[in-house]
Amino acid sequence: MTAPTTLSTERADLLETLRAHRGFLRFTVRGLTDEQATRRTTASQLTLAGLVKHVAxxxxxxxxxxxxxxxxxxxxxxxxxxxxxxxxxxxxLADVLARYEQVAARTDELVRTIDLDLSHPLPAAPWFEPGAVRSARRTFLHVVAETAQHAGHADILRESLDGQRTMG
Structure with a gap:
């Protein structure tokens, strides 16, 4: 990894997008007890604490x-x-949020410093095309997508729990 002397627009955009979607996810669990954060509020098995832990x-x-x-x-x-x-x-929930902060700090440092063109083959799995390769850039875009998707799930769970919403 080589540290760029200035943060490129691409890196700044990745960091800002990650920050925004992580913020949405964290906002959904504000003020909750562990009991509330582990309560199932929809037909799915998802809980707010479980979503944060999974995303981390x-x-x-x-x-x-x-x-x-x-x-x-x-x-x-x-x-x-x-x-x-x-x-x-x-x-x-506090433990999970603390771990998420540590994970986010490490990821942010990688976004700032890693060669975004560095690529690796994806592991063999039924959901990956055989022989597929993913760059660091695309990997971080995947993290953005995962975080945004699960922040949406969390918003539904929180609204079902007590009527609170992330936006609107």
């Missing part, structure tokens, strides 16, 4: 992929994925 885990894995390639997915098992969606015993 997903961002951490994809940021690691941008640096190390497919080895970043070595611990991605169905069991690990299932644990991403729930608070473990003793884990709190």
């Amino acid at each position: 885990g997903t961002e951490a894995t994809w940021a690691d992929f941008a640096v190390r390639g497919p080895e970043a997915f070595a611990t991605a098992t169905p069991e690990a994925w299932a644990r991403e969606w729930v608070l473990e015993p003793g884990e709190t």
Whole structure:
């Protein structure tokens, strides 16, 4: 990784977009107790705390992929994925939010410094085209999309919980 002397418009745009969508997600859990944040409010299994935890885990894995390639997915098992969606015993919403802050700081530093053209092959998986490659740039765009999608889910869950909305 080489640190650019000035932040390019592209990097600034990526950072601002990440900041905005992370902010929407964090805003949906403001003022909630752990009990509220782990309550199912729709027909799905999703909870607000679970969404934040999943987004943090997903961002951490994809940021690691941008640096190390497919080895970043070595611990991605169905069991690990299932644990991403729930608070473990003793884990709190505050813990998940603190981890998310750490993950975001690492990702932001990578967005500032990594060669955005650095590419790695995607791991073999039914949802990836065989032989597909993803650049760091596209990896960070994927993180933006994941965060935005789940912020929308969280907004629905919060509105179902107590009528609060992120926007509007």
